[in-house]
Amino acid sequence: xxxxxxxxxxxxxxxxxxxxxxxxxxxxxxxxxxxxxxxxxxxxxxxxxxxxxxxxxxxxxxxxxxxxxxxxxxxxxxxxxxxxxxxxxxxxxxxxxxxxxxxxxxxxxxxxxxxxxxxxxxxxxxxxxxxxxxxxxxxxxxxxxxxxxxxxxxxxxxxxxxxxxxxxxxxxxxxxxxxxxxxxxxxxxxxxxxxxxxxxxxxxxxxxxxxxxxxxxxxxxxxxxxxxxxxxxxxxxxxxxxxxxxxxxxxxxxxxxxxxxxxxxxxxxxxxxxxxxxxxxxxxxxxxxxxxxxxxxxxxxxxxxxxxxxxxxxxxxxxxxxxxxxxxxxxxxxxxxxxxxxxxxxxxxxxxxxxxxxxxxxxxxxxxxxxxxxxxxxxxxxxxxxxxxxxxxxxxxxxxxxxxxxxxxx
Numbered sequence: 001x002x003x004x005x006x007x008x009x010x011x012x013x014x015x016x017x018x019x020x021x022x023x024x025x026x027x028x029x030x031x032x033x034x035x036x037x038x039x040x041x042x043x044x045x046x047x048x049x050x051x052x053x054x055x056x057x058x059x060x061x062x063x064x065x066x067x068x069x070x071x072x073x074x075x076x077x078x079x080x081x082x083x084x085x086x087x088x089x090x091x092x093x094x095x096x097x098x099x100x101x102x103x104x105x106x107x108x109x110x111x112x113x114x115x116x117x118x119x120x121x122x123x124x125x126x127x128x129x130x131x132x133x134x135x136x137x138x139x140x141x142x143x144x145x146x147x148x149x150x151x152x153x154x155x156x157x158x159x160x161x162x163x164x165x166x167x168x169x170x171x172x173x174x175x176x177x178x179x180x181x182x183x184x185x186x187x188x189x190x191x192x193x194x195x196x197x198x199x200x201x202x203x204x205x206x207x208x209x210x211x212x213x214x215x216x217x218x219x220x221x222x223x224x225x226x227x228x229x230x231x232x233x234x235x236x237x238x239x240x241x242x243x244x245x246x247x248x249x250x251x252x253x254x255x256x257x258x259x260x261x262x263x264x265x266x267x268x269x270x271x272x273x274x275x276x277x278x279x280x281x282x283x284x285x286x287x288x289x290x291x292x293x294x295x296x297x298x299x300x301x302x303x304x305x306x307x308x309x310x311x312x313x314x315x316x317x318x319x320x321x322x323x324x325x326x327x328x329x330x331x332x333x334x335x336x337x338x339x340x341x342x343x344x345x346x347x348x349x350x351x352x353x354x355x356x357x358x359x360x361x362x363x364x365x366x367x368x369x370x371x372x373x374x375x376x377x378x379x380x381x382x383x384x385x386x387x388x389x390x391x392x393x394x395x396x397x398x399x400x401x402x403x404x405x406x407x408x409x410x
Contacts, residue, residue, distance in 0.1 A: 037093065109355075120308065157202065161190060294372075332349070
């Protein structure tokens with residue numbers, strides 16, 4: 001019996017250790033949580049005296065209180081200018097470090113909109129085209145992946161699966177903390193999996209589409225994906241605060257990211273490694289930088305109008321019907337009646353992002369040559385929080401659209 005116990009105890013300890021690491025996000029979910037401090041007294045960083053900008057400041061503060069986020073940032077650009085920008089709250093609650101215009105936030109799937117503009121550069125330069133086949137650019141792609149077209153993967157009509165469980169620590173791919181050293185290694189996670197449906201026959205959103213897309217972009221540009229994005233998109237647009245969310249980097253200007261539960265208890269979010277999805281969900285940015293990108297797109301400073309129209313156009317399925325999310329190649333498009341006071345239909349191009357401990361939204365309104373970007377450093381798990389956050393850029397747009405537009409640059 002003693003010998004049996006001697007053998008059993010180490011085995012049980014090993015099993016417990018393995019289980020802990022397999023299910024670490026769940027096991028540690030409530031560990032270290034504290035009541036969120038009262039942030040209602042905080043004011044936006046910048047004081048604006050002009051009436052419309054004061055109203056925008058007040059709106060930001062009101063939404064900040066509703067969202068109960070450590071920090072909230074928003075910017076708007078009109079007619080290729082940065083018209084208004086402000087931020088409120090803490091980049092780091094524990095050390096009471098205020099967020100400012102240089103504070104970088106994870107932008108999650110809004111990264112796809114940025115990648116889309118890089119894709120546009122390659123399409124415009126005739127190095128890629130919507131019907132380009134994966135197999136002509138990604139030699140390591142599996143049999144099913146190799147026959148997909150660029151348009152199918154960029155529009156989520158490929159049938160590539162989304163995050164799943166895995167033989168890894170932790171057991172969920174979404175919580176990945178492994179460092180992937182190449183796109184080929186990242187693609188290996190789903191390379192030989194069955195497609196969910198016949199390519200082009202349906203829509204299924206998956207960031208892995210953009211991991212594969214970045215492999216095509218690497219080959220077409222003859223540059224590593226992140227280098228290409230920096231040289232061809234971020235640098236030309238002076239997006240100096242936009243970069244990959246690398247694990248071991250200078251974090252001086254990077255916000256801390258937080259998870260807030262439904263009881264108002266907060267903790268830093270689970271530590272993840274985004275190297276598996278740079279193109280689809282791995283960028284850091286600021287609202288000012290996102291507005292720079294939107295302004296450039298709307299004013300054809302990087303891409304011509306024909307190329308941007310191709311990126312924005314909702315992709316049709318094999319049946320001839322537009323996919324159910326009106327998704328183009330990196331952008332969703334929607335018609336809204338509540339933007340202008342007269343209630344006419346207004347086209348909005350947009351992409352939201354929900355990352356670990358952070359949320360973002362980028363919104364373009366071509367009719368008014370207007371871009372809005374919003375970020376916060378907390379999760380948006382409840383539907384109420386999502387509704388408040390994703391409605392904010394619309395509120396900001398309405399405020400400025402329905403106001404006398406003279407003298408509205410910073």
